[in-house]
Amino acid sequence: MFLPTKSEYEKPGLFEPLPSPRKRLLGLQRHVLCQLHEADLIRIIEVRRPGYQRPLELVHIPSVIAYLERVEELARNDRLAKIRQGYAKYHDNPFLPQPGEAQPIELKQPDQEVTP
Numbered sequence: 572m573f574l575p576t577k578s579e580y581e582k583p584g585l586f587e588p589l590p591s592p593r594k595r596l597l598g599l600q601r602h603v604l605c606q607l608h609e610a611d612l613i614r615i616i617e618v619r620r621p622g623y624q625r626p627l628e629l630v631h632i633p634s635v636i637a638y639l640e641r642v643e644e645l646a647r648n649d650r651l652a653k654i655r656q657g658y659a660k661y662h663d664n665p666f667l668p669q670p671g672e673a674q675p676i677e678l679k680q681p682d683q684e685v686t687p
Contacts (some may be wrong), residue, residue, distance in 0.1 A: 586629040589615065597635055604630060612638050 583597070589604060590596045596604065608615040614631035 589628040
């Protein structure tokens with residue numbers, strides 16, 4: 572029979588401790604999280620605990636997820652822009668005839684003479 576095994580992945584809470592230097596949080600290392608915090612892209616708070624000299628640094632998980640979603644959206648927009656740029660040479664003027672289509676007929680306006 573199959574025994575249920577505990578998955579190593581656990582859903583993160585609202586705040587998680589800043590990982591140690593060799594660990595990761597949502598795929599990001601400690602120094603990357605600190606750089607993002609210094610650039611005001613994510614939120615990290617310090618909590619003073621009674622009896623401890625050093626504060627506990629906590630990472631706001633929704634801010635990290637929002638940052639990752641923004642990066643993903645920018646990458647998607649960049650990729651789509653490159654795709655559109657590749658097709659642009661075929662679609663510069665949508666009114667030009669395509670190969671195999673009938674040529675447009677130019678209509679000439681009658682010359683109007685102005686009489687004094």
